[in-house]
Structure formats: C-alpha cells, structure tokens
Amino acid sequence: DTAVSQTPKYLVTQMGNDKSIKCEQNLGHDTMYWYKQDSKKFLKIMFSYNNKELIINETVPNRFSPKSPDKAHLNLHINSLELGDSAVYFCASSQDLRGLGGYTFGSGTRLTVV
Amino acid sequence: GESVGLHLPTLSVQEGDNSIINCAYSNSASDYFIWYKQESGKGPQFIIDIRSNMDKRQGQRVTVLLNKTVKHLSLQIAATQPGDSAVYFCAENPYSGGGADGLTFGKGTHLIIQP
Numbered sequence: 001d002t003a004v005s006q007t008p009k010y011l012v013t014q015m016g017n018d019k020s021i022k023c024e025q026n027l028g029h030d031t032m033y034w035y036k037q038d039s040k041k042f043l044k045i046m047f048s049y050n051n052k053e054l055i056i057n058e059t060v061p062n063r064f065s066p067k068s069p070d071k072a073h074l075n076l077h078i079n080s081l082e083l084g085d086s087a088v089y090f091c092a093s094s095q096d097l098r099g100l101g102g103y104t105f106g107s108g109t110r111l112t113v114v
Numbered sequence: 115g116e117s118v119g120l121h122l123p124t125l126s127v128q129e130g131d132n133s134i135i136n137c138a139y140s141n142s143a144s145d146y147f148i149w150y151k152q153e154s155g156k157g158p159q160f161i162i163d164i165r166s167n168m169d170k171r172q173g174q175r176v177t178v179l180l181n182k183t184v185k186h187l188s189l190q191i192a193a194t195q196p197g198d199s200a201v202y203f204c205a206e207n208p209y210s211g212g213g214a215d216g217l218t219f220g221k222g223t224h225l226i227i228q229p
Contacts, residue, residue: 004157033216041201043158045216056216090157099207102148103217105157 003027006091006106013081014114020077021109023091030096031055032074033103034066037088049074050097081113126226133194135223137187137204144206148217149178149189153200161189161202191225199227 006023013019025032033056034046048056049068063079074091088110092103127133139147145166150158164171164178164187171178177190187204201224205217 041152041222043203043219045218048216092157098146099217100146100163102150102160102163103158104160107155107157 002106003104004091004093004106006089006109008109009107010110010112012112012114015081015083017081018077018079019081019111020075021089021091021111022073022075023106024073025091025093025104026072027093027095027104029093029104030071031094031099032068032071033092033094034074034076035090035092035105037090037108039087043090047074047076048097055097078111081111083113086111086113123221124224124226126228127194128228129196130193133189133191133198133225135189135191135202135204135225137189137220139185139187139204139206139220141206141208141218142185144208146207147178147180147187148205148207149176149187150203150205150219151198151200152203152222158203194225194227196227196229199225201225 004025031050033048035043036046037043046060047066051071052068065077068074088108090108091106094103095101148163149161151161152158162173162176162178164180169180175192179188201222203222204220207217208215
C-alpha cells in the first residue's frame with residue numbers, strides 16, 4: 001500500500017490551461033504539504049494543511065489553490081498555467097505540525113507546461 | 115529568510131568506502147534536523163533524524179552528527195553501495211511553538227558511487 005499517493009505522475013499541458021493534482025495519504029497523519037522542486041532540485045514549501053485547515057501559504061501566485069476535503073486528501077489546482085510552473089510537485093504528510101518523525105513524500109508529479 | 119545549505123554539490127566515492135555529506139544551517143532556532151535521500155524519479159525518502167539535544171545518532175550504516183556551535187550537520191554512510199547513489203538533502207524544522215514553518219531543505223548533494 002502506497003503511503004502518500006499523488007496523481008497524475010506526469011502532466012503535460014499548454015499554457016493557459018487549468019489543471020489539478022491529487023494527493024491522498026493513508027497514514028492517518030494530521031498534516032499535509034505541497035512542495036515544488038525546480039530544475040536544480042531545490043525543494044520549496046508551498047502550502048501546508050493541518051486537519052483541513054490552511055497553516056502555511058508561502059509566496060505562491062494565487063493561481064495555485066490547495067483544497068483539503070478531509071485530512072487524508074490535499075489537492076492542488078492551478079489556473080492559467082505558465083511556462084514557469086514547470087517543475088516536479090511533491091505532496092507530503094507528517095504526523096502533526098511538529099513534524100517529528102519526518103515527512104513522508106509522494107513520488108511526485110512532473111508538470112511540463114508547453 | 116534563513117536557509118540550509120550544503121558544501122559540495124557532487125560527491126564521488128568508491129564502492130565500499132565511507133561517505134560524508136556536510137550541511138550548514140543558519141537558523142539557530144531550529145531544533146530538529148532530518149536527512150533525506152532522493153533517487154531519480156522518486157520522492158525524498160527519510161533516512162535519519164536528530165534533535166538538537168543530541169550530537170550524534172546512528173542508524174543502519176548511517177550516522178548523523180550535529181554541531182550546534184558551528185551550526186553544522188553531517189551524514190556519514192558506511193561501506194557505500196551502488197544503491198546509495200542519489201541526491202541527499204538535509205532539512206531543518208524551524209518550528210517555534212505557535213506554528214510550523216515546514217521543513218526547509220538544503221540544496222542537495224549528488225552522491226555518485228564508483229564501481
């Protein structure tokens with residue numbers, strides 16, 4: 001059983017389109033995150049949710065909107081996609097906000113905007 | 115803001131040798147640190163963690179050392195194997211009581227194991 005699963009694994013789309021990435025965790029964790037990894041492998045946090053409540057909202061364009069229908073799911077919707085949005089997006093979860101025991105990451109969604 | 119950084123972007127070692135990957139952090143408020151391994155096409159995978167009340171922690175073939183005086187972390191991998199080839203990240207959690215800032219990752223070191 002995959003602990004943190006995100007879909008799709010690959011996403012190729014044209015500029016201006018709207019797309020969503022889904023994430024689910026079956027670990028019973030309270031906190032979920034979205035990270036963006038750029039072409040230089042740098043990982044930067046975008047959002048975090050704790051029990052469906054938004055905790056962290058880094059400086060991310062408002063074209064990016066996370067949604068957490070329940071604490072096991074955190075989806076990412078992106079409007080009006082731009083070339084610069086091309087990256088690998090990782091979903092992660094942790095037991096709680098403190099993050100002790102580390103974060104468990106999904107396998108990533110490689111988004112390519114053409 | 116403050117960040118976590120790595121000294122060497124690429125480290126090449128012979129199979130069977132020991133590897134040491136270094137990391138400098140600048141947020142003195144951080145009290146929890148983690149090393150992650152990321153293989154090609156996969157998400158970061160937890161290796162080992164350490165809290166600031168410790169200076170050393172050992173796992174299976176891995177040891178993390180923490181020097182709070184100079185804000186330095188290192189990951190030692192004993193008897194490296196081909197499967198150790200990956201990008202290694204250190205991460206800090208600048209959690210401070212009222213809310214979490216999320217893990218801040220360093221830039222990553224690419225470990226290459228030579229046969």
